Amino acid sequence: MTAKTVLVSGASIAGPSAAYWLHRYGYRVTVVETAPALRPGGQAVDFRGEQVKLLRAMGVLDDIRRFETAMGDQTLLGLDARPVLTVPGAAWSGEVEILRGDLARVLYDHTKDYTEYVFGDRVTSLTETADGVDVTFRRGAPRRFDLVVGADGVHSGVRAAAFGPEADFRRDLGFGIAGFTAPNHLGLDHTSVMYNEPGRGLTVGSHRLPDKLHVSLVFAADGVEFRRRTADEQRALVSQLFADTGWETPALLRALPAADDLYVDSISQIHLERWSTGRVVLLGDAAWCAGPGGSGTGLAMMGAQVLAGELAAAGGDHVTAFAKYEERLRKPATVGQKNGKGSGNFLAPRTAAKIRSRNRAYRMISTRVFGKVFTWMTDRAANALEYREYPALTSA
Numbered sequence: 546m547t548a549k550t551v552l553v554s555g556a557s558i559a560g561p562s563a564a565y566w567l568h569r570y571g572y573r574v575t576v577v578e579t580a581p582a583l584r585p586g587g588q589a590v591d592f593r594g595e596q597v598k599l600l601r602a603m604g605v606l607d608d609i610r611r612f613e614t615a616m617g618d619q620t621l622l623g624l625d626a627r628p629v630l631t632v633p634g635a636a637w638s639g640e641v642e643i644l645r646g647d648l649a650r651v652l653y654d655h656t657k658d659y660t661e662y663v664f665g666d667r668v669t670s671l672t673e674t675a676d677g678v679d680v681t682f683r684r685g686a687p688r689r690f691d692l693v694v695g696a697d698g699v700h701s702g703v704r705a706a707a708f709g710p711e712a713d714f715r716r717d718l719g720f721g722i723a724g725f726t727a728p729n730h731l732g733l734d735h736t737s738v739m740y741n742e743p744g745r746g747l748t749v750g751s752h753r754l755p756d757k758l759h760v761s762l763v764f765a766a767d768g769v770e771f772r773r774r775t776a777d778e779q780r781a782l783v784s785q786l787f788a789d790t791g792w793e794t795p796a797l798l799r800a801l802p803a804a805d806d807l808y809v810d811s812i813s814q815i816h817l818e819r820w821s822t823g824r825v826v827l828l829g830d831a832a833w834c835a836g837p838g839g840s841g842t843g844l845a846m847m848g849a850q851v852l853a854g855e856l857a858a859a860g861g862d863h864v865t866a867f868a869k870y871e872e873r874l875r876k877p878a879t880v881g882q883k884n885g886k887g888s889g890n891f892l893a894p895r896t897a898a899k900i901r902s903r904n905r906a907y908r909m910i911s912t913r914v915f916g917k918v919f920t921w922m923t924d925r926a927a928n929a930l931e932y933r934e935y936p937a938l939t940s941a
Contacts, residue, residue: 579667599847766811
């Protein structure tokens, strides 16, 4: 019997993860990605508990460890830019931590031999028929697939085509986030520093590549327009938002023109009543984006395994499989969204008083008792979904 075909939109994390599991259960997978190549850099993402079991089952854990950040302590600066306390790195980096871009490369390398990857293209329309989905692309010729998976992030084109405008499902949390790589003029070595002014937060760190600083900026986004911008417009926006910020910010901003990995976006969540319609299903941020601290990367990878596994368990019946997939993922996604909801206020408190209050919370995290409570909170999202094996699909 001819294997069923699946189109996966998005080649970051959720998409290649879906390609891995769908292939394992007998499907032929095509992954289409808007970007011309894999995206480098990005934020560090960590894995804990049940998610590490998934990495081991996929055979990628050893490769991820080769690229792990191995971050040490984080120094927190006060409003006067002087150190006020140090937080152990283990509080943030889980059992293993890796840059998002490095993770994408690992997953691509593990799937490229049996997955058709198409870069520099995107889905423009979806039309479901009795036996498949007719898909048109911005550049490529139209094609038909048995199933379509939207794993293309918070701004999902598949979601827009199948469910409606992004504005109907996106809830902005009042903050924005930006990140880029800069020269390590601070001489940091597997450590990071966090600095705040009201409504603005900067975290810089250096780990696996000692000459590089990974810069993360979070900011109150009142009145900020997050339409799609060119790279130069994004640089101008970040420079404007942080123009009068102290500490090392001027030096960091001077590195912006040379940064080829800058990203800027709102901190938002995605809420839908359902994650599938007909033969189209959403995965990861396209379905349930939680924001920073919501264990979104790990849950997206877990969700890919559940999605493919439920298709296997249902003998390829997508209606049954999609319903079971959503049944298993709904609660964990809700936990992640609850954790991520306050991330902006935590990373970029809007007033000096709130910064001081947040710093006191950091100080408590450094104690044994409250450190255990914080670890429980961060582990809760990572362990909200139990890893389970599914039987191999014999007739996809």
